[in-house]
Amino acid sequence: MDATFAFTVNGQPRRVTTDPERPLLEVLREDLQLTGPKYGCGEGQCGACSVLINGRSVVTCITPVANADKQAIVTIEGLASGDTLHSVQEAFLAEGASQCGYCTPGMIIGVVGLLHEKPDPTDAEIQARMQGHLCRCCNYPKILKSIRRALAATRK
Ligand code: FES
Ligand code: FES
Structure with a gap:
């Protein structure tokens, strides 16, 4: 059954209603149009899908979206400060x-x-x-x- 999750992504509050088991990567790419994190192996082995959750690097292809509830997510799109790269x-x-x-x-x-x-x-x-x-x-x-x-x- 779908549930609603709220978190911040690159400093913006976001809410999604979806299957709690859906990979966070899919939600970021398909629902929030953040395509910086990539689908590589889909098995947690290659790191292409990594984002920061509360400052820690996490592979999102094997992370259910439910795990991101109430957390602070930063994708590659959110690393720079304006025109200044990290x-x-x-x-x-x-x-x-x-x-x-x-x-x-x-x-x-x-x-x-x-x-x-x-x-x-x-x-x-x-x-x-x-x-x-x-x-x-x-x-x-x-x-x-x-x-x-x-x-x-x-x-x-
Ligand atoms: S896609 Fe390879 S670790 Fe996630
Ligand atoms: S996979 Fe092509 S630069 Fe790393």
């Missing part, structure tokens, strides 16, 4: 870390989530986190350089 977005752009770009929104959200949890992560912590993010273009060297660049910017 420092992680800037770093990905500067290093040319997008090839086809399909994994990029999820990668950036994953890095932002990591920095929320650990503002100064070790290489091992970065590696462990990014293992949950797959790039079919194998653009990993540039992605890693972007993460290092973003970290250097936050350490200034």
